[in-house]
Amino acid sequence: MRRLYTVVSLSVGTLLAAMALSGCAGASDGRRIVRIGHNQATDHPTHVALLEFESYVEDRLGDRYNVEVYPSELLGSQTDMVQLTQTGAIDFCVASNSILETFSDNYTLFNMPYLFASAQAYHASMDDPQITGPIFDSTKKAGFEAVTWIDAGTRNFYTVSTPIESPADLKGLKIRVQQSPTNVEMMRLLGGSATPMGFGEVYTALQSKIIDGAENNEMALTSNGHGDVCKFYSYDMHQMIPDILIGNCAFLDGLSPEDRAVFEEGFLLVNQVERQEWTKAVEAAKQKAENEQGVQFLYPDTAPFQEICLPMHQSVLGQYPDLKPFYDAIQEHNRANGPEGGGTQ
Numbered sequence: 001m002r003r004l005y006t007v008v009s010l011s012v013g014t015l016l017a018a019m020a021l022s023g024c025a026g027a028s029d030g031r032r033i034v035r036i037g038h039n040q041a042t043d044h045p046t047h048v049a050l051l052e053f054e055s056y057v058e059d060r061l062g063d064r065y066n067v068e069v070y071p072s073e074l075l076g077s078q079t080d081m082v083q084l085t086q087t088g089a090i091d092f093c094v095a096s097n098s099i100l101e102t103f104s105d106n107y108t109l110f111n112m113p114y115l116f117a118s119a120q121a122y123h124a125s126m127d128d129p130q131i132t133g134p135i136f137d138s139t140k141k142a143g144f145e146a147v148t149w150i151d152a153g154t155r156n157f158y159t160v161s162t163p164i165e166s167p168a169d170l171k172g173l174k175i176r177v178q179q180s181p182t183n184v185e186m187m188r189l190l191g192g193s194a195t196p197m198g199f200g201e202v203y204t205a206l207q208s209k210i211i212d213g214a215e216n217n218e219m220a221l222t223s224n225g226h227g228d229v230c231k232f233y234s235y236d237m238h239q240m241i242p243d244i245l246i247g248n249c250a251f252l253d254g255l256s257p258e259d260r261a262v263f264e265e266g267f268l269l270v271n272q273v274e275r276q277e278w279t280k281a282v283e284a285a286k287q288k289a290e291n292e293q294g295v296q297f298l299y300p301d302t303a304p305f306q307e308i309c310l311p312m313h314q315s316v317l318g319q320y321p322d323l324k325p326f327y328d329a330i331q332e333h334n335r336a337n338g339p340e341g342g343g344t345q
């Protein structure tokens, strides 16, 4: 990551042109540059975990690989970065599972609202290779594959000035959602007006009142400053959507078995470090949002929200019947790890 600060002032276009000239993924000092892009700030658990990955790989293979982590959409929006990873212009990026739904229908599974009965059920499902394995491999033909998942907590609604206590409060509000058909449909059912846009545009849209609110985990309030504008955060708990670290298949397949093993250990480390950091970061974000930004946290009854969203499970499974076995396996984890041992339905 030695060159991060020299690229901060370059536009994405300039940066990508420079990469193209240096020959796709490029090389420095005879070492292969491994570029990883993500859209979070440098204080975010994702960035901390990717820096650990960089150290892990360079400590073992630093004579041959120079890992560079680009935060804050320096390489473009998540959709841009997935496309760059697909073509091999960069080697890895972190993409929300929501965005991946537009590249492969299989990812629709983890975007369903109220899919997981608890954080434990969510973690157990995402840690289950029988569930994630086939889905993570399913984009290989498109040039990329998922190498690990990253916890992104629970998504909840937050608004500039309207406390959301029940679905009725969403009526008529313009709420930013991620660019995925599932999220747009969820918002439609809940009665709000879905406004899909990239993550980097949300702060300005809130500030200029183009939208009335958004939905995300608590980190968006602090790390992205949304809590400076939005004063009500409601724990309706509608989704637990993981982030996914994806890699270019040609790069991964070109690694020797020994190098690949080190990269695989590094991917595992990304998952572990991020999860440890996540719990602390969310607690700190809540404290900061409440005490310094004046955000009020609300705890509405989640049942009316769930009731409206649950029919989506059957409609998604009707549209994508291949997802049924994975959905059923998640229900097993829900039964084993749900509140009082019960699932969502």
Ligand code: GCU
Pocket: 039, 078, 094, 095, 096, 152, 178, 198, 199, 215, 216, 217, 220, 243
């Ligand atoms: C979370 C998630 C990001 C995503 C963002 C969004 O921050 O970790 O991957 O881009 O939400 O709402 O777009």
